[in-house]
Amino acid sequence: MFLSGTKQTRKKIMVMGGDGFCGWPTSLHLSNAGHEVIIVDNLSRREIDVELEAESLTPIQPLGKRLEAWEDITGKTIRFHRINIAEQFDALLHLLVTEQPDAIVHFAEQRSAPYSMKSAAHKRYTVDNNMNATHNLLAAVVESGLDIHLVHLGTMGVYGYGTAGMAIPEGYLDVEVTTEAGERVEQQILYPTNPGSVYHMTKSQDQLLFQFYNKNDRIRITDLHQGIVWGTNTEETKLDERLINRFDYDGDYGTVLNRFLMQAAVGYPMTVHGTGGQTRAFIHIQDTVRCIELAIAHPPSPDEKVLIFNQMTETHRVRDLAEMIAGLTGAEVAYVDNPRNEAAENDLHVKNELFLSKGLQPITLNEGLLTEVTKVAEEYSHRADMDKIPARSTWTRSHKPGIPGEKASK
Amino acid sequence: MFLSGTKQTRKKIMVMGGDGFCGWPTSLHLSNAGHEVIIVDNLSRREIDVELEAESLTPIQPLGKRLEAWEDITGKTIRFHRINIAEQFDALLHLLVTEQPDAIVHFAEQRSAPYSMKSAAHKRYTVDNNMNATHNLLAAVVESGLDIHLVHLGTMGVYGYGTAGMAIPEGYLDVEVTTEAGERVEQQILYPTNPGSVYHMTKSQDQLLFQFYNKNDRIRITDLHQGIVWGTNTEETKLDERLINRFDYDGDYGTVLNRFLMQAAVGYPMTVHGTGGQTRAFIHIQDTVRCIELAIAHPPSPDEKVLIFNQMTETHRVRDLAEMIAGLTGAEVAYVDNPRNEAAENDLHVKNELFLSKGLQPITLNEGLLTEVTKVAEEYSHRADMDKIPARSTWTRSHKPGIPGEKASK
Numbered sequence: 001m002f003l004s005g006t007k008q009t010r011k012k013i014m015v016m017g018g019d020g021f022c023g024w025p026t027s028l029h030l031s032n033a034g035h036e037v038i039i040v041d042n043l044s045r046r047e048i049d050v051e052l053e054a055e056s057l058t059p060i061q062p063l064g065k066r067l068e069a070w071e072d073i074t075g076k077t078i079r080f081h082r083i084n085i086a087e088q089f090d091a092l093l094h095l096l097v098t099e100q101p102d103a104i105v106h107f108a109e110q111r112s113a114p115y116s117m118k119s120a121a122h123k124r125y126t127v128d129n130n131m132n133a134t135h136n137l138l139a140a141v142v143e144s145g146l147d148i149h150l151v152h153l154g155t156m157g158v159y160g161y162g163t164a165g166m167a168i169p170e171g172y173l174d175v176e177v178t179t180e181a182g183e184r185v186e187q188q189i190l191y192p193t194n195p196g197s198v199y200h201m202t203k204s205q206d207q208l209l210f211q212f213y214n215k216n217d218r219i220r221i222t223d224l225h226q227g228i229v230w231g232t233n234t235e236e237t238k239l240d241e242r243l244i245n246r247f248d249y250d251g252d253y254g255t256v257l258n259r260f261l262m263q264a265a266v267g268y269p270m271t272v273h274g275t276g277g278q279t280r281a282f283i284h285i286q287d288t289v290r291c292i293e294l295a296i297a298h299p300p301s302p303d304e305k306v307l308i309f310n311q312m313t314e315t316h317r318v319r320d321l322a323e324m325i326a327g328l329t330g331a332e333v334a335y336v337d338n339p340r341n342e343a344a345e346n347d348l349h350v351k352n353e354l355f356l357s358k359g360l361q362p363i364t365l366n367e368g369l370l371t372e373v374t375k376v377a378e379e380y381s382h383r384a385d386m387d388k389i390p391a392r393s394t395w396t397r398s399h400k401p402g403i404p405g406e407k408a409s410k
Numbered sequence: 411m412f413l414s415g416t417k418q419t420r421k422k423i424m425v426m427g428g429d430g431f432c433g434w435p436t437s438l439h440l441s442n443a444g445h446e447v448i449i450v451d452n453l454s455r456r457e458i459d460v461e462l463e464a465e466s467l468t469p470i471q472p473l474g475k476r477l478e479a480w481e482d483i484t485g486k487t488i489r490f491h492r493i494n495i496a497e498q499f500d501a502l503l504h505l506l507v508t509e510q511p512d513a514i515v516h517f518a519e520q521r522s523a524p525y526s527m528k529s530a531a532h533k534r535y536t537v538d539n540n541m542n543a544t545h546n547l548l549a550a551v552v553e554s555g556l557d558i559h560l561v562h563l564g565t566m567g568v569y570g571y572g573t574a575g576m577a578i579p580e581g582y583l584d585v586e587v588t589t590e591a592g593e594r595v596e597q598q599i600l601y602p603t604n605p606g607s608v609y610h611m612t613k614s615q616d617q618l619l620f621q622f623y624n625k626n627d628r629i630r631i632t633d634l635h636q637g638i639v640w641g642t643n644t645e646e647t648k649l650d651e652r653l654i655n656r657f658d659y660d661g662d663y664g665t666v667l668n669r670f671l672m673q674a675a676v677g678y679p680m681t682v683h684g685t686g687g688q689t690r691a692f693i694h695i696q697d698t699v700r701c702i703e704l705a706i707a708h709p710p711s712p713d714e715k716v717l718i719f720n721q722m723t724e725t726h727r728v729r730d731l732a733e734m735i736a737g738l739t740g741a742e743v744a745y746v747d748n749p750r751n752e753a754a755e756n757d758l759h760v761k762n763e764l765f766l767s768k769g770l771q772p773i774t775l776n777e778g779l780l781t782e783v784t785k786v787a788e789e790y791s792h793r794a795d796m797d798k799i800p801a802r803s804t805w806t807r808s809h810k811p812g813i814p815g816e817k818a819s820k
């Protein structure tokens with residue numbers, strides 16, 4: 001799998017979407033580790049804040065200020081190019097050819113499931129942006145003629161949360177099929193996905209792009225199927241308040257944990273969707289940046305198929321998360337209708353041996369959650385806009401239940 | 411599968427891409443059968459003719475003239491709207507809401523594999539056009555709130571031509587997997603695709619769009635995985651020369667059979683790629699339009715998953731096709747390098763019981779080929795531009811062989 005004995009050498013790394021929640025701490029972490037880092041971003045995430053009239057709880061500086069602060073504190077430079085990689089192909093290609101990066105980390109997609117379901121326009125933006133962003137990157141790498149390792153962030157959500165009691169494998173599935181001669185033959189296939197939103201669907205489509213370009217053009221690709229990222233800061237973003245990372249708690253971009261933390265911090269009951277029986281996979285942002293560093297250090301060999309890892313460290317039921325936070329803060333739990341078209345209860349067993357075998361020592365919710373409560377949610381609670389917490393996207397026009405046995409809301 | 415006992419009633423049908431090679435005869439066939447037909451097309455295929463400096467061998471009239479001729483001859487009216495469905499979402503939605511069609515047949519995609527591989531720009535156009543066309547249609551159907559049956563044309567090419575000696579099933583595959591408890595469980599999954607070009611890859615991505623919108627919004631969808639369409643005219647296009655259908659023979663849009671026919675008609679040797687051992691699936695254009703009529707007559711029920719049929723009637727090795735035409739015309743066969751990244755020899759066994767069980771009486775190459783030679787290739791051979799026949803797209807920058815054992819060209 002990983003090329004064994006790969007040395008940790010200084011690399012030139014482009015971070016697409018390097019102004020975002022995962023991209024910013026990744027850029028700092030890689031820069032701190034001695035790599036040369038170039039951020040590419042079109043700042044669309046900041047424009048979406050304007051559209052949604054929602055803001056990060058933590059005060060985010062303009063990117064120029066962030067980069068200045070990083071140079072002040074560490075003496076290290078990170079360069080920035082404002083490019084819409086879904087639209088400005090020529091600028092993207094020109095940048096690859098002039099900079100000749102060793103690796104590209106690709107975060108530059110619309111990543112909120114509720115946002116992707118808000119309206120026809122939001123569905124269309126998500127498909128158009130995500131498909132063209134990923135495809136332009138692949139076409140540009142081919143066109144550049146360079147041997148660039150592409151590390152992409154996918155999502156655990158493509159698996160469709162739990163099938164037939166199988167542990168979710170790392171990307172590929174061994175199946176048995178019957179030949180015309182009646183023989184049983186073992187085959188390895190891409191795990192058949194069952195995405196639950198337009199956003200997740202684009203990540204399934206990304207997999208087909210990777211499979212094709214890997215096969216046809218021998219591009220080296222690592223696809224990280226990531227769980228829900230929690231936690232706000234990393235060793236680097238804690239160095240100075242100007243480097244602070246995003247903390248989204250609104251109904252579209254705030255993941256379940258952050259919305260609970262916010263509600264608890266300001267003394268509201270935590271709103272659990274449905275029975276809260278949905279199991280989700282989680283990873284701390286500090287572990288995200290370490291996993292990406294590991295993925296860059298261990299590219300697949302040129303003849304290898306796309307490497308797929310599950311980038312997560314633990315699973316929890318949503319109601320158990322609420323109880324955990326209730327235990328830390330004394331907040332209450334309230335059960336409300338689920339806007340998503342999904343099964344009320346599910347189990348989730350995930351294989352994640354690859355990162356653990358590379359020495360990852362995960363931060364658990366048990367140890368990290370208190371810091372989030374006190375250092376982030378409570379410290380910045382004066383900036384909170386409680387109107388933004390409820391999830392207002394519905395998955396269908398009439399919100400008819402998509403799964404038998406599921407309770408419908410109006 | 412099919413709703414049994416569905417009566418053949420007059421329906422309002424929109425044909426997206428109704429000016430194209432399959433779309434035009436389908437529109438006439440459905441109109442002749444008594445349905446109300448509305449064509450939507452952006453005429454991009456005619457613009458690509460201009461770009462490639464290639465033309466249909468048969469003389470194609472402007473769409474306005476075609477529709478006038480149809481009305482002259484049959485007294486039936488087909489209306490036309492020029493809309494780019496990949497870009498003009500509002501116009502598309504407005505049309506659905508005002509016309510309230512019962513069914514939409516979706517042909518409106520860039521459909522040439524060599525064209526999709528010509529350059530980065532052609533790859534990008536194909537992905538952008540095909541993804542947004544299909545997704546806009548789905549999002550518009552949801553937004554309209556109407557119960558519209560969507561019939562889409564996919565391709566046999568997504569299957570990747572032959573896997574492990576299995577007969578290619580109709581879309582879904584039964585597999586056995588091992589659960590955590592060690593049990594073997596049967597599951598039905600979307601056939602894991604292995605597309606061979608950017609064009610084919612977009613058809614695999616289409617499948618994910620259909621799966622999602624069918625599951626989330628209960629859209630009724632029939633996806634027809636079509637073989638290579640051969641033959642030029644149908645009962646309706648034969649009625650008047652102004653109604654004649656396209657015959658493409660250029661290296662990009664001309665399928666293998668048409669290129670052979672053209673070469674034979676003008677006394678050139680037929681150029682077979684590689685060993686000619688590739689097996690392909692075929693269907694006559696007359697059977698295409700009948701299958702589409704059958705698909706429209708038998709929509710899935712609202713709770714059914716996407717119906718997938720293999721729309722093909724016979725398979726042949728490429729070299730056997732050349733021999734067949736040599737037998738009819740006395741032309742020679744020449745073996746040249748294969749520009750595609752594919753296995754030199756493959757078998758192909760395809761299940762197509764569904765259409766046969768509905769009473770389709772296929773036209774075979776054996777009986778239809780002579781008409782193509784005399785009534786089309788020879789009759790219009792004075793219009794042929796022999797420079798356009800060779801396939802000039804290569805699949806990779808250096809055309810390195812993508813499959814072990816495959817011979818490389820420079």
Ligand SMILES: NC(=O)c1ccc[n+]([C@@H]2O[C@H](COP(=O)([O-])OP(=O)(O)OC[C@H]3O[C@@H](n4cnc5c(N)ncnc54)[C@H](O)[C@@H]3O)[C@@H](O)[C@H]2O)c1
Nearest residue numbers: 017019020021022042044045084085086108111153226229
């Ligand atoms: N946050 C999570 O919990 C989580 C979980 C699983 C997977 N992921 C994946 O990780 C990646 C990053 O997620 P995030 O939480 O940092 O999201 P984010 O929205 O905070 O960051 C994405 C960044 O990409 C940029 N971007 C988007 N489209 C672009 C384009 N066309 N051109 C240039 N820049 C563009 C945005 O401006 C933003 O800065 C996403 O692909 C997401 O799907 C995130």
Ligand SMILES: NC(=O)c1ccc[n+]([C@@H]2O[C@H](COP(=O)([O-])OP(=O)(O)OC[C@H]3O[C@@H](n4cnc5c(N)ncnc54)[C@H](O)[C@@H]3O)[C@@H](O)[C@H]2O)c1
Nearest residue numbers: 427429430431432452454455494495496518521563636639
């Ligand atoms: N011809 C074959 O052998 C074959 C085989 C298998 C599958 N198919 C599928 O059948 C469908 C039709 O194939 P064809 O041979 O008729 O192709 P074609 O190129 O002749 O016709 C496609 C039509 O769609 C129109 N179109 C394309 N993009 C559009 C857009 N964004 N908005 C509006 N109109 C648009 C074009 O102008 C053209 O008239 C394709 O989806 C193709 O993949 C064809």
